[in-house]
Amino acid sequence: MKNTLLVFGMVMAAPALAQERPLCGASGAGDWAQIQEVFTGDWLIEHQAGYVQMGGMVLPFPGAEEVDTITIFQLGDTLQATHPEAQEPLVLRLADEPRWVVDIDNPDIPEPLLSPEDVALVAGCSQLELPRLIGTSTAVIDGVTMDFTYRMMAVDWATLYGIMQINSFVQGIPVEARRTVWMRLSG
DSSP states (O other): OHHHHHHHHHHHTSOTHHHHSOOTTOOSGGGHHHHHHHHOEEEEEEEEEEEEEETTEEEEEOOOSSOEEEEEEEETTEEEEEOTTOSSOEEEEEOOSSOOOOOOOOTTSOOOSSOHHHHHHHHTSOGGGSOEEEEEEEEEETTEEEEEEEEEEEEETTEEEEEEEEEEEETTEEEEEEEEEEEEEOO
């Protein structure tokens, strides 16, 4: 409930853009042009705390200390997000996945701040009716290839909430890291 109230407060404080277009029902391929237009621009992104799972261990993954700015732009029929330090852009597409569920079967793994159902509750419709984006990218850091996947849902037209997932292998051991992400349209 506390998390829902937090999101509700964010929604109420969102810019007028959130009030101009209906959010619920704007999730299909026919809405892609509108989604591209609305989400193009500079965004503030905050990576919050999460966890790293490696070799049977669960370790804390601290949140970033700084709020970064990323730019989302259209390139042909795609949306891409870039950061000055990124090796390659995050390529964004509409989610074509079933309902997102946070299923944690390990008591050492912390639950995210909000579940997809919490976001849908605030928006007032099913999460399948909300714009949901999946972004993918790859980076090589210290010789380790890391595959990034961002799953983000629109809380409103100026706020995205989601989970960043990183998958890699370190010395042959699979590593999975996850943490929550908030994005707010800048300006």
